[in-house]
Amino acid sequence: MPAPITEEQNRLDRESLLDAAETLFYAHGIQAVGMDRVREASGLPLKRIYRFFATKEDLVVAVLRRRDRRWRESLTAHVESVAEPRERVLAVFDWLAGWFAEPGFRGCAWINAHGELGPSSEPVLAEVRSHKRAFHDQLAAWVSATGTPVAEPVFLLAEGAMVTAGISGDPAPAAQARAAVEVLLGH
Incomplete structure (x- = not known):
């Protein structure tokens, strides 16, 4: 036995x-x-x-949930190593640039999962929405600390950079979005 x-x-x-x-x-x-x-x-x-x-769906949800924890912990550690609020927001885009340049980068796992299963899998859709909400809320807190009410456009620039880098295979959208965020935050 x-x-x-x-x-x-x-x-x-x-x-x-x-x-x-x-x-x-x-x-x-x-x-x-x-x-x-x-x-x-x-x-x-x-x-x-x-x-x-x-089920495979349960496995997908578990993969996304675990990846979310690691992804947001890594982002948070990078951003919170910067002291000044404005620079913290810009550090998000520096972190994104590093992620986009990693070998094997294929875009945002949650956007990809949504594209494949979001319309047909309520549990996957819920996990994707949970991740995006958590990222939004963390980014909004960092932006709020700058005293500039631009959280929504900063979030959209980050999300747009993820989609564009994933499709193009080029990390440049992170720097382009960072430049736009610099303008939004002012000097």
């Missing part, structure tokens, strides 16, 4: 599964990646995968 699976092994297998699924979904698209491919990449049997996540 095989040894029972420990909590630690469950945690490690779940993380390995999420890593494999995130890499595949981001690189190839959610709908293009079947569960057999996730099984192969994770090294876990399908039966075990479905014990963690009853």
Whole structure:
């Protein structure tokens, strides 16, 4: 009889599964990646995968939720390392430029997920909206600290830069959006 699976092994297998699924979904698209491919990449049997996540949709939501936490933590750490409020807002676009220039950048995972599944999956749509709302609220707080009421256009510039960089494969939209934000914030 095989040894029972420990909590630690469950945690490690779940993380390995999420890593494999995130890499595949981001690189190839959610709908293009079947569960057999996730099984192969994770090294876990399908039966075990479905014990963690009853459906592919549940797996997608978990991937997006975990990515959201890491993405926003990284952004926050970068921005909050800057002291002056105006420079903090501009640091958002510096962080975006670094992200856009990463090898394998394929745009915003939430925008991509929305494009693939948003109209047909309420749980995915809810997760995408939750991420965008959280990003909006954090960005609005940073903009508010400048005393300039331009949170909405700054948010739209950030989102537009993500879409444009994802489609063009060029990180330049971050710098272009940053320049526009500099004008909005004044000197």
